[in-house]
Amino acid sequence: MGGVEAGEHTGLREGKRWAAIKPVLVSLAGRERPLAALTAPLDVGALVGGEGAWEVELGFGKGRFLLAQALARPEVRYLGVELAVYYYRLLARRASRQGADNLLVVRGDALYVLSALLPAGFADAVHVYFPDPWPKSRHHKRRLFEPETIDLVLGLLKPGASLWFATDFVEYGELVWGILASYPGLELRRIEGPWPGGPRTNYEAKFVAEGRPILRLEARRSPEAALLHPAGQAGVLVGPRSWQRG
Ligand SMILES: C[S@@+](CC[C@H](N)C(=O)[O-])C[C@H]1O[C@@H](n2cnc3c(N)ncnc32)[C@H](O)[C@@H]1O
Structure with missing residues (x-):
């Protein structure tokens, strides 16, 4: 592989260079910057x-959802993360055209963006x-939403802030519910029926029209919550001190 170009990130994941996949890109009001032009963690403020x-x-x-919210509530700041370049560009273009200057759009794998780029505890709400x-x-x-990745998602939340989640894979939704229910310091509630304002996203509008069952939930991080899922903790091992002497 040749030299690293601007915007390529060289971190390792699953034995592949990220540079070989796609760069992380950040767009605000139509101005796009490769991650290499910014510092990590992102200074979102x-x-x-x-x-x-x-x-x-x-x-x-x-x-x-993001664009409608950003336009309706200009006093709130929004940040979206999406893996697909096509969708990233679509939203970045629309946000720029419609003057949504309060919407920061990031292209990248959410797990990578969460672990390497975003500051902890800055979000008043997280939507998935x-x-x-x-x-x-x-x-x-x-x-x-695995025990070993959930901390990355919940770690975005300020104390007292909420994760909002919906899925049409009800079985998967129950698994997510179970993972969240075993998390210390989360207040969990099922949302029965539709959101007050109707479907939030394209998938939701389609599934509601098809009459599919949808599992919706809110998980509120209580101020005293410890952020580390017990099963995630169990998956991390630390060697004895004697290993470190040498
Ligand atoms: C089933 S679609 C739902 C899209 C939208 N949330 C909705 O409800 O209409 C799932 C989306 O997640 C994106 N996605 C999948 N894996 C991702 C990842 N690791 N990081 C960021 N986005 C991801 C996909 O590209 C796709 O746009």
Whole structure:
């Protein structure tokens, strides 16, 4: 492989260079910057100024929810993360055209963006709607809601802030519910029926029209919550001190 170009990130993951996959890109009001032009963790407050609360959506797809929210609530700052370049560009273009200067759009794998780029505890709300359920067990590691990845998602939340989640894979939703229910310091509630304002995203609008059952939930991080899922903790091993002497 040749030299690293601007915007390519050289971190290692699953034995592949990220540079070989796709660069992380960040767009605000039509101005796109490769990650290499920014510092990590992202100084989100410098990118979108003001005092407004922050809301984050992971895997925003066509970006219907984020754009509608950003335009309706200009005092709030929004950040979206999406893996698909096509959707990233679609939302970045629409946000720029419609003057949503309070919307920061990031292209990258949410797990990578969460672990390497975003500051902890800055979000007043995190939204995850209809995430890919990755049903095959060898793909479970890609899920956002595994005991060993959930801390990354919940770690975005300020104390007292909420995760909002919906899925049409009800079985997967129950698994997510179980993982969240065993998390110390979360207040969990099922949302029965539709959201007050109707479907939030494109997938939700489609599934509601088809009459599919949808599991919706809110998980509120209580101020005293310890952020580390017990099963995630159990998956981390630390060698004895004697190993470190040498
Ligand atoms: C089923 S679609 C749902 C899109 C949107 N949330 C909705 O409800 O209409 C799942 C989206 O998550 C994105 N996605 C999948 N894995 C991702 C990852 N690791 N990081 C960020 N986005 C991801 C996909 O590209 C896709 O746009």
